[in-house]
Amino acid sequence: MPEKNPFEEEQEQEVKEAEVVESEDSASEDNQSVEKSNQPVEKKKSKIDQILDTMDEELEKQVGVSTGQFGDSFSRYPIPRAKFNEGVKERIAVLTTSVVFVKLHYHEETGYFFCFEARCCDILGLPTTRAVIPIIRYDSDKRGKPVSKEFTVEVLRVGQSVYDNLMTIHDLRQDEGGSITEADILVTCNDEQYQDITFNVAGKALWRRDKGMAKEVINYWKDNKKHLTEGLGRRLNEEDMLIALGYDGGQQAPPQQAPGDVNFEDEFN
Numbered sequence: 001m002p003e004k005n006p007f008e009e010e011q012e013q014e015v016k017e018a019e020v021v022e023s024e025d026s027a028s029e030d031n032q033s034v035e036k037s038n039q040p041v042e043k044k045k046s047k048i049d050q051i052l053d054t055m056d057e058e059l060e061k062q063v064g065v066s067t068g069q070f071g072d073s074f075s076r077y078p079i080p081r082a083k084f085n086e087g088v089k090e091r092i093a094v095l096t097t098s099v100v101f102v103k104l105h106y107h108e109e110t111g112y113f114f115c116f117e118a119r120c121c122d123i124l125g126l127p128t129t130r131a132v133i134p135i136i137r138y139d140s141d142k143r144g145k146p147v148s149k150e151f152t153v154e155v156l157r158v159g160q161s162v163y164d165n166l167m168t169i170h171d172l173r174q175d176e177g178g179s180i181t182e183a184d185i186l187v188t189c190n191d192e193q194y195q196d197i198t199f200n201v202a203g204k205a206l207w208r209r210d211k212g213m214a215k216e217v218i219n220y221w222k223d224n225k226k227h228l229t230e231g232l233g234r235r236l237n238e239e240d241m242l243i244a245l246g247y248d249g250g251q252q253a254p255p256q257q258a259p260g261d262v263n264f265e266d267e268f269n
């Protein structure tokens with residue numbers, strides 16, 4: 001694995017599950033009020049279905065459990081990483097001017113993992129620094145025009161050049177007495193693999209001017225901000241890392257047997 005420049009936008013394959021997902025239990029109809037989003041308002045259900053489909057309330061109280069309806073998307077992470085596709089403009093808004101910076105290592109055997117400031121750096125070199133910026137992504141058409149009041153809260157993980165572009169927008173807004181958070185931004189993706197994205201200001205932030213959306217965004221953020229960095233990499237300790245990289249007692253182990261070479265007969269005995 002060649003060493004990477006900090007902030008270089010690199011290829012990544014292991015974080016694919018962080019693709020756009022609807023992880024918040026938002027209302028499914030445009031005009032449906034946010035307050036009622038826990039009770040799906042759909043076509044009239046039969047009595048049997050009404051009974052069978054009512055499992056939400058008790059389950060929702062359990063730690064680690066959330067409920068939904070067939071068809072709802074799911075993610076491993078409460079705040080998935082934002083990914084953009086070529087040929088589709090997306091409308092987003094930056095939620096806060098607070099920025100988190102993370103240090104990550106990448107190895108093909110581990111994928112991204114958080115630097116623990118010890119042997120990871122000795123073995124893999126300096127970690128890659130990324131800025132982590134919470135955003136909302138509007139439910140919009142291919143040109144970035146919102147088509148409903150739905151949205152997803154996601155985390156934008158960016159390197160230096162994309163970060164600089166966002167800072168330019170922020171500086172310009174500040175010159176006018178504003179802030180980047182007051183604007184909606186159109187995102188154009190120039191390269192999916194490297195997530196090379198550029199921005200255009202698209203006017204005032206719609207979500208801030210819609211009471212229902214604002215309430216939903218704030219509640220979601222309060223509940224989930226602690227999960228901001230979870231989708232960005234694994235948490236490995238030194239032992240985990242050494243094992244994953246094939247080291248043993250500080251020595252490089254002989255090349256590990258690839259999973260495909262394992263004798264599966266043994267697994268069934």
Ligand SMILES: [Zn+2]
Pocket residue numbers: 105114115116117118119120121122127
């Ligand atoms: Zn490190």
